[in-house]
Amino acid sequence: MFAPLTIIALMLAAAALAVAFSRRPAADAVAYGAVGVLSVLLALWALVRLASGAADISVVLPIGLPWLGAHFAVDGLSAFFLLVVNLATAAAALFGWGYVRAHAAHGHAGDAPAERPPAEGPVAPLFPAFVAGMNLVLIAADAFVFLVGWEFMSLASWLLVLSTHREPATQRAARVYLIMASFGTLALLLAFGLLAGSDGAYAFESIRNSQPGAVAMTLAVLLTIMGAGSKAGVVPLHVWLPLAHPAAPSHVSALMSGVMTKVAIYAIVRVLFDLLPEPQWWWGGLLLALGALTAVLGVLYALMQDDMKTLLAYSTVENIGAIIIALGLALVFKASHTPVIAALAMAAALLHVLNHSLFKSLMFFVAGGVLSATGVRDLGRLGGLIHVMPLTAFLALVGSAAIAALPPLNGFVGEWLLFQAILNAPALPQWVLKIGIAVVGALLALSTALAAACFVRFYGMAFLGRPRGPEAVKAHDVNRPMLLGMAIPAALSVAIGVLPTPVIRLFEPALLATVEAGAFDDRNYQPWFWLAPTSAIGNSYSGLIMVAAIAGLSALLAWVIHRYASRGVRRGIPWGCGFTGGDPMARSQYTPSSFSQPLRRVFGSVAFSARDEVDMPQPGETRAANFRVHLDDPAWRLLFTPIVKLTERWANAVNRLQFLTIRRHLSLMFFALVALLAVVALLQR
């Protein structure tokens, strides 16, 4: 228990040091270097604990609330999430260091930098503080420490978003984020308050042993899903996420999207699977419905975006949806006392947590790399980057394929496990769930297929084709630390995809802590290259054999063709319908919005009441044609705008109280006091 606490303290110290030296160029190196080294250490520590199956540890320190102290504990679940958080953080620190150096080396990146050079902003001191906050949440063992860590994480990330405060979009993003974060914390605070009961037993141990009433428990479940769900980006509470995540510098975006959302998932798992007693099936049903909605809407939003980082943020919403679906499945199977199937679903959820933290970080690094090389994040101005940034392009291809859930990469393994869990739906007793899970399965499949379309669009627009703007022409590959920062998650994505079984073995302590069963429980022999979990009704998958067979076949094929058929290549101009030259800006290419037009027409008109507005000049007119796409976010229209209006109406009503005389003000207070005293008197009876 000493190790994680020390490391968190050292991270805070690094933050303080970075503040102290903020005028010197060394500040960045100190901050990123310290976070990098410390998070590698913490990840290793968690890895060793998971691999050795070490027993849970806990400690109580005499700080914090006087009657409570501060409880810390690490069990299998915490250790797993510590590993996820710190693995991605280490890569982000490496990338961040390179990113800062790239900006320092040539002052401004590109012509119109969308992000301020980070050296000017207070990124360096906040970065370690943000990471420390996330780690604190993971090792907290009472509600007080948990919420302190949670707020630390929220506020540090909020300040990190504000580091680009000169961008006009950032101000709105930060405002919405602050409101939603406060709402989330409030909901969690109330949830813990309900669970702890009136005697204030905030330690997790006593919450576990208490028996809350039915109403309190229902409220606590709903509040937890709302509070943690708003941080994770569950529709319809996702609205802040696509505003705030892209606004921060790219390595921070990676942490917010890839890692901070996982801390929110941890909160859901901790409360619903561990702190609360025996689950009810409708908790899982609720999660399934929310997850399916989140997955489909998230990816549809992502398909409509032209801004690289906003697209990635929406794709995070989609992946969170998939994770929530897996959690919902685990919960319904746990509630129906089939722990082995619950373990399968939980393994899918945890694997997806790990996967998403890797490939989403990778994709945000790619976006950061492209941004730092071109200064542009609008896909409509990029193109052809594969020729000028070949290494980044290759790593981006790995990330895109992984996030589109293509075999043999890790995203596919997560989907595979999830579908195997879904195929066990007939084991449930409730008709609504049996049929509902079929619908959820269809929606999940739809979101996976749309994600592939989304990342074909992303990759094709940014890296393939011809440059659509002058910025894309003179780009260059990024520096070594940045490339290495991308290569680590890319390599891990491939490795997990090819050899998933050892990784899932590693989760075993976390599975036991949540659903009291392992994914391979009734298999005594499980070869390391073969994935055949217990309840995956006799199905198996082997990434390794698959990759070996495909690589072998491809090589053989290429050799045979080049040896016996033809070898040479000629170059020519492509068929452009009569355009042979004179199209230097490649205006005739498909643009991001033309690529998504068919999908927009099929899905967008229903989901977002999307409209294409074309203003075509008459023949002979010289003005430019104009094309606009209108999208209408249903979450804003149906939920937030009415809330804002209602709030305004109340505020106006209450506003009148400001204009009372002093005597009336005093009488208000007097009556309030009397009323409260009366309540106390009544309650004491």
Added chain:
Amino acid sequence: MSDFAYDASHLLGAIVLLMSFALLYQNRLFSLLHVYSAQALTLAAAAAWKGYAHDETHLYVTAGLTLILKAIIIPIALHRIVVKLDIHRAVEPAMSIGATMIAGVSLVTLSILLVLPVTAEASALTREDMALSLSVVLLGLLMMISRRNAVSQVVGFMSIENGLILAAVGVAGMPLIVEMSVAFSVMVAFIIFGIFLFDIRERFDSLDIQKIEQYRGEQE
């Protein structure tokens, strides 16, 4: 009843339902009529098969009535009306076809969820027949509310009636007289509809009921 007889009657019921979906999918009036006729044909086959498998001769009468009235006479008559009135031959949906189909699947799910708990004790065949015929009825109603053209509303109404016959066929022991009366009431309804169509057309020069709305008394 043998497994095969049982499976076949399932399948025929499912085809009737499938035809209801096909009705929702059509965007031309003539293909709508063809699909309707195919639905009635399947229904006749389902009734005849049931009569054969259960050895209930009166079901043959049902099958014959369905075949002659609904698979042949009514579609031909409607076809002639469409030609004679020179109606615009597109279906003109009030909801997009995709949305209608999604609504249709939700309705089927709803009817399954309704029927399953109620018929927990009944045999699987009755259960399935009830779910199927309730779905066909609901889809017919959906068809009536989601299409603007009066002819497609008539077809929607007829397919509701097909759903009722399917239920009557499925529940063993439904007296023939009930089916006869249902069939004849449909015939009467069809005639009334036909007269209405001519009348509407004569007065308003259109069969789009949206346009007729503006002549409603209370709006003036």
Added chain:
Amino acid sequence: MTFATAVLLQLVQLLVMLAVAPLLIGWIRWVKSRLVGRRGASPLQPWRDILRLLRKEPVLAHQASPLFRASPYLIFTAIWFAAALVPAFSTDLALAPTADLIALIGFLASARFFLALAGMDVGTSFGGLGSSREMLIAALAEPAMLMVVFSVAILFRTTSLAEIAAQILSHPVGLRISLALALISLLMVAIAENARIPVDNPATHLELTMVHEAMVLEYSGRHLALIEAASHVKLTLYVGLIACVFFPWGMATPGQGFAAGLWGLLTFGFKLVAAGTLLALFETSIAKMRVFRYGEFLGGALLLSLLGAIFLYVSRGV
């Protein structure tokens, strides 16, 4: 010994799928020509085309990237490997446990991913058009196929194709509403995924209607040969898949002798001929649909397969 047999059968399967795929296409073209009153080219013609194209030197656009050159190999191998996993004449395949139906769909998705990227690589408007439409089709066809898998897997308690076929052969489940709906949905998906009429027209290069051909417009020489061969193998794969799940009769199971395998091959050939004839008949009797009907057509396939999955719970059994 048994493992050696499985490996041998796997190799035969790999070669059979490759060998018959162009013949199937040739057969379809021949039947279609006959149906519209032409004499038609010999069914061997696609094989001749591929061999000729393989010997030709490709012409690449100046701005084509290495991805463009690598894609044909990846696409072809992914589809070929996927085809090797669909039991055509025997369920005793060595590679069968490495990938189930879900992985098979994943493979097809990978191939499509690279094909769509290759279409966008050169930066012409055609490529983008083709890729964009292909991804629309895939976005609806893939979930429809997964829901078909859902029905089939719940009915047979496995997603392994070899086991599904073996189970149908040993314990037939009879006519099921779910299976009927799944079959219709799978047929619709197969038509869309293989760029056949009414979704796409394999015989035209008419700019506004094409999908698949628009993506591969820039390919030539050996690259085009691979792409064409991949699309032929894909059609054979779908025919094999439908035959394996819905009409597995005649297939050899583990432990049966040489004669059973030979009989399996014969019946597979017969199934291909029948499927090709039916497809040709269907294609000559129907018109191509508008691009914006795709959403309804494939959405219909998805909803049908979902309906099939829902009806699983109404019937007896599950």
